[in-house]
Amino acid sequence: MLQNIRSVLIGMTEEGTDEPSSALGYGLSLARQAGAHATIQAASLKVVLGTAFISNMAAGIVADHNRRLRALAATFADRARGDAAALGVSCSVITPQLPYDELVDTFVTQARLHDLCVLDAESAAINTDRGLIEALLFESGRPVLVVPAGWDDFKHERVLIAWDASARAARAINDAMPILKSAAAVEVVSIGSEKELAGVVPGADIAPHLARHGVNVTVKDLVIHPDGIAGTLREQAVLYNADLLVMGAFNHSLVREWVLGGVTQSLLKASTVPLFMSY
Structure with a gap:
């Protein structure tokens, strides 16, 4: 693919x-x-x-x-x-x-x-x-x-997707589809508070779409850690042994600013895996 x-x-x-x-x-x-x-x-x-x-x-x-x-x-x-x-x-x-x-x-x-x-x-x-x-x-x-430094070979056996149901996340998934379809395993993660995640798995809405494209997908919801969404994603990337993190880049302003949104900014500064980003 x-x-x-x-x-x-x-x-x-x-x-x-x-x-x-x-x-x-x-x-x-x-x-x-x-x-x-x-x-x-x-x-x-x-x-x-x-x-x-x-x-x-x-x-x-x-x-x-x-x-x-x-x-x-x-x-x-x-x-x-x-x-x-x-x-x-x-x-x-x-x-x-x-x-x-x-x-x-x-x-x-x-x-x-x-x-x-x-x-x-x-x-x-x-x-x-x-x-x-x-x-x-x-x-x-x-x-x-x-x-990031030290990643000299492209790998995509295990791919992590950060899903928040936004247009940017949807675009990132679409752009990454050739990679997702050829990956051995793909995990969609949604992150929120215990209250936000109670009774619902947010990533379940995108999983059928990925499965129809032949993606071997699983879904996980994660309670946000004290160090924020970026820290939660970094930890999950390590636990999942991910080769790649797919996500939508975003900022918190209606107008483009020099500083990207906190999650994107934090991951750009320190990510354990390569980042595939779309906006």
């Missing part, structure tokens, strides 16, 4: 921080298993000085910095080509160097031309990767797969 995924965008932004990328190995592994084409966007941030009244020394420092980031991105691109060739994955590599806003716009435009986008999990609460994840979720119209 993974054959329904035909094109995967793998993204990274070179900021000179020397952080390893799990998204590359994970995304190439997914593309190999699906027989999909991988587009690798190894972008680098271009520092642009905001005034014409600058010293030659400052201009030279900025130019040297931009050249260094271009070289690092080129090195990553060469490695990516080699890794893809070793796996037998058809790939193309893009290495733009752009100011931040243009870089994000380029990623969003590319994502719309692919079935999904694979990115590394953020390394800080607010950084370039965080802004990129948010922009892709809100603006690309495509699901985003966020990969």
Whole structure:
């Protein structure tokens, strides 16, 4: 069923921080298993000085910095080509160097031309990767797969779905259907207070739909822990030995804000498994 995924965008932004990328190995592994084409966007941030009244020394420092980031991105691109060739994955590599806003716009435009986008999990609460994840979720119209450090191979034997009956959760399930249909086991979890869960299993409403698609699905309702919904999901992912968590991304405001909703934000900062998110 993974054959329904035909094109995967793998993204990274070179900021000179020397952080390893799990998204590359994970995304190439997914593309190999699906027989999909991988587009690798190894972008680098271009520092642009905001005034014409600058010293030659400052201009030279900025130019040297931009050249260094271009070289690092080129090195990553060469490695990516080699890794893809070793796996037998058809790939193309893009290495733009752009100011931040243009870089994000380029990623969003590319994502719309692919079935999904694979990115590394953020390394800080607010950084370039965080802004990129948010922009892709809100603006690309495509699901985003966020990969924590250490997940270098795509696995989907056991998949966990966070279900709250929202439009975003429904969209995430639909977007993830090729993965869900080929998984060995899928568990739908709904989280609430004991009062909210009394006498009803909220995930039972989506289970028949998944079963009709051939998904091997079970349902579980969980009482929310003191550390919140995100903590409850993290614990259940470990207990279920999940390879992937499918969820709808959301915020608590009617207007888009920089900070995503608390559950999404918390999981982006610290997730034990890759996150498949739609908005």
